[in-house]
Amino acid sequence: MVRGESAFPDDREQWIIDLLNRLEADDVRKTEKQIRIIEAAVEVFSEKGFAAASTSEIAQRAGVAEGTIFRHYKTKKDLLLSIAAPVAVKLFAPFLMRDFAKLLEMPYDRAEDLFRAILRDRLDFARKHKKLLRILVHEVPFQPELLAQVKDLFTHIVIARIEPLIRHFQERGALREMPTWRVIRATVSQFVGMVVFHVFLAPEFPFDEEEEIEQTVDILLHGIAGRPS
Amino acid sequence: MVRGESAFPDDREQWIIDLLNRLEADDVRKTEKQIRIIEAAVEVFSEKGFAAASTSEIAQRAGVAEGTIFRHYKTKKDLLLSIAAPVAVKLFAPFLMRDFAKLLEMPYDRAEDLFRAILRDRLDFARKHKKLLRILVHEVPFQPELLAQVKDLFTHIVIARIEPLIRHFQERGALREMPTWRVIRATVSQFVGMVVFHVFLAPEFPFDEEEEIEQTVDILLHGIAGRPS
Amino acid sequence: MVRGESAFPDDREQWIIDLLNRLEADDVRKTEKQIRIIEAAVEVFSEKGFAAASTSEIAQRAGVAEGTIFRHYKTKKDLLLSIAAPVAVKLFAPFLMRDFAKLLEMPYDRAEDLFRAILRDRLDFARKHKKLLRILVHEVPFQPELLAQVKDLFTHIVIARIEPLIRHFQERGALREMPTWRVIRATVSQFVGMVVFHVFLAPEFPFDEEEEIEQTVDILLHGIAGRPS
Amino acid sequence: MVRGESAFPDDREQWIIDLLNRLEADDVRKTEKQIRIIEAAVEVFSEKGFAAASTSEIAQRAGVAEGTIFRHYKTKKDLLLSIAAPVAVKLFAPFLMRDFAKLLEMPYDRAEDLFRAILRDRLDFARKHKKLLRILVHEVPFQPELLAQVKDLFTHIVIARIEPLIRHFQERGALREMPTWRVIRATVSQFVGMVVFHVFLAPEFPFDEEEEIEQTVDILLHGIAGRPS
DNA sequence: GATGAATGAGTTTTCATTCAT
DNA sequence: TATGAATGAAAACTCATTCAT
Structure with missing residues (x-):
């Protein structure tokens, strides 16, 4: 599921590789009914929010008996977490590749390219997983497990990858x-x-996607102020 | 309750004046129990989300009987809307003052001042109404009435006030x-x-608030790119 | 509820007095529906056993809505304990009166009278609370709280009252x-x-109750062996 | 399974021999999985009671699939009866041997020996089948089939064997x-x-088992009253 | 106006039982 | 024969809402 979704597909860190492999393994193991349950749950959770979603509606939309849901997921919350937790990982995953470290050897003007690549990649990701992101964003404040995982992922990324990169660009005068x-x-x-x-x-x-990306990065880098001619 | 919260207190457009007056009138009319109910509801809604909040817990925290809530608010959703709708108004209110129109006559270099004033004002507002904003943000996607109101307010502001202002600054070369x-x-x-x-x-x-505001506006205007010396 | 049930009504130890008073206070506080719920629960629990009893059947027999049960008792188990725990206390209560201590001053031949009084009293009690005793006996092994309470009551009684009494009778040669x-x-x-x-x-x-009591005590004291004439 | 468990192994009445043989035949016919199911069921039934025991837990503890249980036993209740009914038979079986009849020819002083033998035998039996007895005792009041069988066995024994024996001992002056x-x-x-x-x-x-048996029989025969010296 | 007991529809969850493989 | 996914009826429990006091 990660393959092809990221612009930076190879050569990640071991722990994130393991995590992603496990997620992929979970995906493979799923029966057809289980997939229908997940799909229905994503629909209903994103439409009504977790608390207002009823397992009976999920069962109905999935075309299974209500009991079937609980054969696969111990509780309704389990179902939520099995949906939302992987999204959090996939959301941050691309920032954990080894390639990211290599960016330190980039020439000065590649900062812009990097920003564009990231923005393009995550825009695609958001479009592909719109509903899942809605669920994630809405439930993170109410589910301590999710919150902890997101915080953890973010911290790891920032400390391990992004801060050094920024300092690198700053030293080169790019930032x-x-x-x-x-x-x-x-x-x-x-x-x-x-x-x-x-x-x-x-x-x-x-909108013209490429132009939007370019303009957004340009605004980030150079601001919206008028430039004295 | 709006008075004194905004940096731009007087002289609004008529319809927004009416709306705000009505809100204020509602506030005045509130009994002590009603206030306690609102306060408790804000607590519980912001902690658990609307759907997961129970009227019995709200009643308990407010120190009133369950029935009392329904004497003042026909339904639980009514209670939510009576809390969330005013916040939406107050959130956008300052952009609707007549002063805003006067900004068009400002000298070029005042664009920065305006941005700073707005940012400072809304930062204060967010701090003062943290819980209310949490509720608003979380429930807007699930409550069509709220969504419509927010969209309406935003559109009015943009078309009537902000777009002309931006064009004004662009003409002057400030943007x-x-x-x-x-x-x-x-x-x-x-x-x-x-x-x-x-x-x-x-x-x-x-953080040093004034510096943060200054820096944030500076980044907005001039970006994060290194400046050729 | 204790008054009149025991042959030894007055002058108990303070803690048991408090406990019994609390039980009585609980009884008084009960609404009519609550009483009907308790009665129905006693019926159903004693007929089917706790685990096989359904709250919906209890509600039906009590003539109340199912929700009403849970307004008075947080869980089905709570309902059980609020029924069974007091029985345990009442079952052992008579052995805790101060009168019991006075028995040490009894003449030798009163051991028999004591046995008869106790047996008569507890036979009455069992008849009056047949269903409650069924419940208690059946659920004690599965409800740790009940088991602990019964053990506790029994131990207190034995150590504080019965052992000294037995030793007293043994010293006098009555046992x-x-x-x-x-x-x-x-x-x-x-x-x-x-x-x-x-x-x-x-x-x-x-059967002739008085004769049965007499004979049972006689067997206890003198056995069933033939007596050499 | 009966052989060796009773102090009186041979020479029973025909109908009870047949019954026991049938039970034994059932035992022999059991596959290894069936045995594991029975063992697991005994565990779970005795720990939680029949109604609170779940077939899924039994299957899990037995290490078989849930469906397997229902291949061997039509219903959960069938499983219970197939476990509890034989215990009832074995509990009363020893009283049905032909030897019992021979006791009528015993000399007077052998009443004590008989009591001791029975008590020793049933104490062993209870220890060996503790869990089964728990199940039997707990479920008899709720399972009419079991109740009927126990009553039937008991009545047969009393009328056919025990009453004559008691009258015999009474005639001899032993009782x-x-x-x-x-x-x-x-x-x-x-x-x-x-x-x-x-x-x-x-x-x-x-405790010293032999002494306990002796003392218990002594109390039964001669009571607990002090003996005039 | 305020109360809080009562409701009953709805929720999540359990579980004995079935059945295709 | 054994499996275990699937079922659906029923369980315990929740909760917004009503209403007599």
Whole structure:
């Protein structure tokens, strides 16, 4: 399921490889009914929210008996976690590849390319997993397990990969001197804002994707102020 | 309750004045028990989410009988809307003042000041109404009434106030030429990102507020790229 | 509820007085529906056993909605314990009166009278609370809370009241020298056997109560062996 | 399975021989999985009671699939009866041997020996089949089939064997004149009390078995009253 | 206006039993 | 013969809402 979804497919760290392999193994092991249950649950959870979703509606939409759900998932919450937890991993996974380390050897002007690649990749991801992301975002504040996992993933990524990278770009003069957290926040804000707008708020809004990516990265890098001619 | 919360307190448009007056009138009319109910509901809704909150817990925390809640609010959803709808109004209210129109006469370099004033004002607002905003954000996607109201308010603001303002600044050369929606999105992203970070994600994170505001606006205007010396 | 049930009504120890008062207070506080629920629960539990009893049947027999049961008792188990725990107390209560201590001053031949009084009293009690005793006996092995309470009550009684009494009678020659536990076991066996027989196994079996009591005590004291003439 | 368990192994009445043979034949016919199912069922039934035991837990403990249980036993209740019914038979079996009839020719002083032999034998039996007896005792009141069988066995024994024996001993002066049912009740009470105490209530309680048996029989025969010296 | 007992429809969950493989 | 996924009826329990007091 990860294969082909990321722009950076190979050569990840061992633990993340294991984690992703396990997820893939889980996927393979699923019976047809189980898949239908998952699909129905994703539908209902994303439409009504976890608490307002009823297992009876999920069963109905999946075309299985209600008992069947509980044969595969001990509780309704289990069903949620088995859906939401993998999304969190996949959401952050591309930032954990070994390639990321190699970026340190990039020439100065590749910072822009990197930003574009990431933005393009995650925009695709969000489109492909729109409902799952809705569920993840909505339930993270109420499910301590999810919250912990997301925090954990984010921290690992930031400390291990992103901060060194930012400092590297700053040393080369590609990025302004400022606290790394501020760079991260500005970038994440801009990217999340762009993805949320096109995927969730105004999915019908027509736009040239490549131009949007370019412009968004340009705004991030150079701001919206008028440039003295 | 709006008075004093906004940096731009007086002289609004008529319809928004009426709306705010009505809200204020509602506030005044509240009995002590009703206030306790609202407070308890805000607590419980923000902790567990609307669907997972029980009216019995709200009654308990408010120190009233369960029946009392339904004497004041026909249904649980009514209680939610009576809490969440005003927040949406207050969230957008400051952008509807007449002062905003006057900004068009501002000198070029005041664009920065305006951004700073707005960011400071809304950061304060978010801190003061943290729980209410949590509720609003979580329930908007599931409550069509709320969604419609938020969309309505936002559209009114954008068309009536913000787009002209942006075009004004662009004409003066204070902002780069680009579609207004892109300016708006970039600004909102950056500001929301900053507020979410300091109010919701890392409220303990120590920071110099004025510097943060200045830096955030600076990044918005000039980007994070290194500047050729 | 204790008043009139015991042959030894007054002047108990403080803790048992408190406990019994609390039980009585609980009884008084009960609404009419609550009483109907308890009665129905006693019926159903004693007919089918706790695990096989359904709350819906209890509700039906009590003539209340199923939800009403759970308004008064958090869980089905709570309902069981609120029924069974008091029986355990009442079962042992009479052995805790202060009068019991006074028995030490009795003349030798009163041992028989004491045995007869106890047997008569507990036979009455068993008849009056037949169903409750069924429930208690059946559920004690499966409900750790009940088991603990019964053990606790029994131990207190034996150590504080019965062992000294037995030793007293042994010193006077009214009872043979043998370990106190063996005296207790023999007596309890004989009495329980008699009560179980007349109340539970063969309630229709006609008998002269006074004579039965006399004979049972006589067998306990002098055995069933033929007496050399 | 009966052979060697009773102190009186041979030479039973025809109908009970047939019954026991049939039970034994059933045992022999059992596959290894069936045996594991029975063992697991005994465990779970005795731990939780029949109604609270789940076939899935039994299957799990037996290491078989849930369906396998129902291949061998039509229903869960069938499984219970196939376990409990034989215990009832074995519990009463020894009283049905032909030897019992021969006891009528015993000399007077052998009454004590008989009591001792029976008590020793049934104490062993209870220890060996502790869990089965728990099940039997707990389920008899709720399973009409079991109740009928136990009553039937008991009646047969009493009428056919025990009453004549008691009358025989009474005629010889070995037992006091009193209604036979009272002799039986006194004996059963004392013996059951002793077995319950040592096997179920206080299995850790250390005791000299032969002395206990002797003392218990002595108490049954001569009572606990002090003997005038 | 306030109460809180009562409701009953709805929820999640369990479980004995069936049946295709 | 054995399996175990699937079932659906029933279980325990929840909860928004009503209403007599």
